[in-house]
Amino acid sequence: MTIASQTPRQALHGATTAAPPTAPRPPARRRTSLTRNRWGYAYVAPFFLLFAAFSLYPFLYTAWISLHKTSLSNIGGGTWVGLDNYRALLQSEFFWNAARNTLTIGILATVPQLCMALGLAHLLNYKIRNRTFFRTVMLMPYATSIAAATLVFAQLFGRDYGLINTLLEAVGLERIDWEAGTLSSQVAIAAIVTWRWTGYNALIYLAAMQSIPGELYEAAEIDGANRWKQFLHVTIPSLRPTILFTVVVSTIGAVQLFGEPLLFAGNGTTSGGSSGQYQTLGLLMYQQGWSNFHIGQAATTAWAMFMIILVIVGINAVISRLRTRAER
Amino acid sequence: MIHSTKGKAALGAALAAVLLTAGCGGSDGDAAADAAAYDPNAPVTLTVGTFGTMDFDNAGLYDEYMKLHPNVTIKQNNIAQSAAYYKSLQTRLAAGSGLDDIQGLEIGFVADVVENHADAFVDFAAEDNADELKGSFYDWKWGQASTEDGKTIGLGTDTGPQAMCYRKDLFEQAGLPTDREEVGKLWPTWDAYLDVARDYQSKSQNKFLDSPASIFSSSVYQGETAYNDADGKPIPGESDGVKTAWGYASTAASEGLTANLSQFGDEWNAAFSNGAFATIACPAWMLGYISSQMGDGGAGKWDVASLPGSSESASNWGGSFLGVPKDGKNVEAAKDLAEWLTAPEQQVKTFVEAAHFPSSPKAAEDPEVVGATNAYFSDAPTGEIFGKSAENIKRTPIGPYDTQIQEAFTTALTDIASNGTAPDAAFGNALKVAQQAIGG
Numbered sequence: 073m074t075i076a077s078q079t080p081r082q083a084l085h086g087a088t089t090a091a092p093p094t095a096p097r098p099p100a101r102r103r104t105s106l107t108r109n110r111w112g113y114a115y116v117a118p119f120f121l122l123f124a125a126f127s128l129y130p131f132l133y134t135a136w137i138s139l140h141k142t143s144l145s146n147i148g149g150g151t152w153v154g155l156d157n158y159r160a161l162l163q164s165e166f167f168w169n170a171a172r173n174t175l176t177i178g179i180l181a182t183v184p185q186l187c188m189a190l191g192l193a194h195l196l197n198y199k200i201r202n203r204t205f206f207r208t209v210m211l212m213p214y215a216t217s218i219a220a221a222t223l224v225f226a227q228l229f230g231r232d233y234g235l236i237n238t239l240l241e242a243v244g245l246e247r248i249d250w251e252a253g254t255l256s257s258q259v260a261i262a263a264i265v266t267w268r269w270t271g272y273n274a275l276i277y278l279a280a281m282q283s284i285p286g287e288l289y290e291a292a293e294i295d296g297a298n299r300w301k302q303f304l305h306v307t308i309p310s311l312r313p314t315i316l317f318t319v320v321v322s323t324i325g326a327v328q329l330f331g332e333p334l335l336f337a338g339n340g341t342t343s344g345g346s347s348g349q350y351q352t353l354g355l356l357m358y359q360q361g362w363s364n365f366h367i368g369q370a371a372t373t374a375w376a377m378f379m380i381i382l383v384i385v386g387i388n389a390v391i392s393r394l395r396t397r398a399e400r
Numbered sequence: 401m402i403h404s405t406k407g408k409a410a411l412g413a414a415l416a417a418v419l420l421t422a423g424c425g426g427s428d429g430d431a432a433a434d435a436a437a438y439d440p441n442a443p444v445t446l447t448v449g450t451f452g453t454m455d456f457d458n459a460g461l462y463d464e465y466m467k468l469h470p471n472v473t474i475k476q477n478n479i480a481q482s483a484a485y486y487k488s489l490q491t492r493l494a495a496g497s498g499l500d501d502i503q504g505l506e507i508g509f510v511a512d513v514v515e516n517h518a519d520a521f522v523d524f525a526a527e528d529n530a531d532e533l534k535g536s537f538y539d540w541k542w543g544q545a546s547t548e549d550g551k552t553i554g555l556g557t558d559t560g561p562q563a564m565c566y567r568k569d570l571f572e573q574a575g576l577p578t579d580r581e582e583v584g585k586l587w588p589t590w591d592a593y594l595d596v597a598r599d600y601q602s603k604s605q606n607k608f609l610d611s612p613a614s615i616f617s618s619s620v621y622q623g624e625t626a627y628n629d630a631d632g633k634p635i636p637g638e639s640d641g642v643k644t645a646w647g648y649a650s651t652a653a654s655e656g657l658t659a660n661l662s663q664f665g666d667e668w669n670a671a672f673s674n675g676a677f678a679t680i681a682c683p684a685w686m687l688g689y690i691s692s693q694m695g696d697g698g699a700g701k702w703d704v705a706s707l708p709g710s711s712e713s714a715s716n717w718g719g720s721f722l723g724v725p726k727d728g729k730n731v732e733a734a735k736d737l738a739e740w741l742t743a744p745e746q747q748v749k750t751f752v753e754a755a756h757f758p759s760s761p762k763a764a765e766d767p768e769v770v771g772a773t774n775a776y777f778s779d780a781p782t783g784e785i786f787g788k789s790a791e792n793i794k795r796t797p798i799g800p801y802d803t804q805i806q807e808a809f810t811t812a813l814t815d816i817a818s819n820g821t822a823p824d825a826a827f828g829n830a831l832k833v834a835q836q837a838i839g840g
Contacts, residue, residue, distance in 0.1 A: 252818035
């Protein structure tokens with residue numbers, strides 16, 4: 073999914089912005105003529121050809137399809153309906169339900185995930201034994217496929233034969249029908265997301281923490297600040313750009329959440345629960361396109377999701393610009 | 401150094417060229433010319449696109465055909481999930497390429513093919529032997545694959561006449577009769593069935609049936625209409641079949657007479673061997689599913705009785721067809737194979753080997769089918785039970801959105817059972833979901 077393909081690239085970007093003081097300045101670019109570089113173009117051509125074929129073309133084609141009423145088996149045809157699909161989408165209760173679920177699952181997953189990542193990174197920043205081991209372990213969930221993780225979690229959260237309910241019963245609590253309730257199902261899905269991404273974010277924080285100059289901590293210690301105060305007044309402010317970056321990346325991931333709610337249902341249905349209680353925008357798009365075969369509608373939803381992400385990225389840009397201005 | 405750079409660059413350019421051209425190799429075979437020059441003895445490789453367990457291979461039919469026709473080689477391309485199969489079939493129909501010589505068509509999407517892609521398939525009603533072909537299938541089966549103007553795009557393979565499977569051991573524990581005749585008499589109607597359910601649950605810890613969907617998906621086809629009117633236009637809100645089926649199923653859901661499992665989900669699969677329920681509506685193909693879920697430990701625990709209300713009207717759930725795409729390279733040879741695979745004699749073999757119930761009355765009347773018993777299901781005379789059921793099936797019009805509409809209703813039934821949603825409100829929600837699937 074896009075989450076996986078996007079984040080490493082942006083993580084790299086984030087890491088460099090997180091540690092600007094130590095990064096060496098790039099050498100001034102040598103002026104070269106177009107002809108001298110012509111083999112260079114040949115080298116990069118495969119990437120751009122692939123990009124054009126598998127990213128740019130689908131992107132534009134999706135926009136074109138979203139203006140048509142058409143089905144999967146008639147993907148080349150259909151009737152031109154202009155912006156009708158967008159109008160219908162904004163009036164559809166399924167869209168707003170999915171948008172609401174995406175937001176709540178996003179909050180349920182992102183907030184604890186980033187808080188825990190911050191704490192874990194702080195702990196791993198100390199000189200402890202087997203540091204490399206712990207760091208590797210933390211990245212393991214990220215390396216697990218969504219499908220494998222979700223299938224295991226779905227079994228854990230099973231109503232009749234799930235391990236979690238067995239444990240709840242063992243300590244004298246009521247069994248929970250995790251999938252049936254709105255909050256319970258969203259918590260369960262958020263747990264899968266949190267499990268997968270906490271370690272990844274912790275490592276990003278850790279990288280940024282290690283570029284904080286030690287003198288800052290020494291100065292704080294001389295001023296009598298304890299470890300907690302140091303974390304609060306030295307670590308967190310220094311990490312601000314990194315935190316902003318992880319918030320943006322996690323939010324983009326949350327908007328696109330799809331695999332977990334699809335597989336959580338366990339029987340391949342795309343309704344996101346018996347009353348759509350955990351249907352996300354990504355799942356709604358899949359249902360429209362691949363269960364109901366209304367490919368025009370699905371393209372519209374895809375573009376709506378893209379717009380939402382653009383807005384988030386825009387807000388991020390505004391915030392960081394305001395911040396840089398304030399720092400000047 | 402320079403040399404190696406050039407070499408790499410050339411490689412890069414070559415790679416790019418390959419990538420560019422790879423997508424363009426269309427199928428430009430001249431189907432018409434091939435058809436004209438059809439030689440039944442010329443060597444030919446036929447591909448058969450199938451889904452799930454259509455079991456032609458397991459019944460040994462391909463091997464037999466290849467032995468009868470040494471010039472023919474058959475290759476099967478199977479996709480386990482029929483939904484995934486259908487998606488790829490749709491994209492291939494849209495692209496007009498990549499189709500197999502023979503394509504399996506499930507009842508869940510045959511109506512869409514009939515309505516929107518009839519021109520892409522060979523019309524069996526226009527064949528020279530059309531009358532003979534037609535005569536070998538149940539009328540309703542032939543009708544399901546036929547367009548309004550009389551084209552027939554698929555030949556029937558199996559059908560899904562329904563019965564009610566029940567756990568003999570659990571019935572005995574609850575003091576209910578266990579003989580299949582007597583059990584059938586317990587529930588002449590669905591109302592009587594619900595009464596038995598209430599009685600059973602007053603005496604047992606377990607639930608009476610697996611899911612409200614079990615009632616809904618079987619009784620909905622007992623009406624005059626299921627999800628569509630006579631023209632195949634979806635009418636989920638007005639259909640008599642939906643209304644009565646919803647009545648029974650929502651009663652069972654709100655009274656807690658079911659284990660409220662999602663059919664084909666993980667917990668449902670696990671529940672078979674845990675004895676979580678005592679009855680399940682079973683189309684003929686479900687028998688194989690039950691025995692594969694329970695394994696050898698379940699042998700002899702199950703039996704098969706008649707479906708409630710089946711004296712008035714039987715019910716069919718599922719079944720498939722074989723269609724031959726018109727623009728294939730081996731249309732004539734593919735037609736021969738499709739006709740042979742769906743001929744009564746072969747349907748008998750598929751039933752005997754893999755328990756798929758025939759779609760041909762000739763096959764259903766064959767002594768091998770009529771006399772068949774199922775050892776796993778306490779030697780129940782399944783050939784006779786399902787044969788009787790298949791005879792009484794009327795042709796309920798099918799439509800392109802049956803799968804989605806059925807899912808909308810069964811999902812809403814789950815909502816009643818797990819969240820206590822009022823049946824009327826749940827019905828309204830289901831209609832909205834169904835409408836979303838139909839329109840758009």
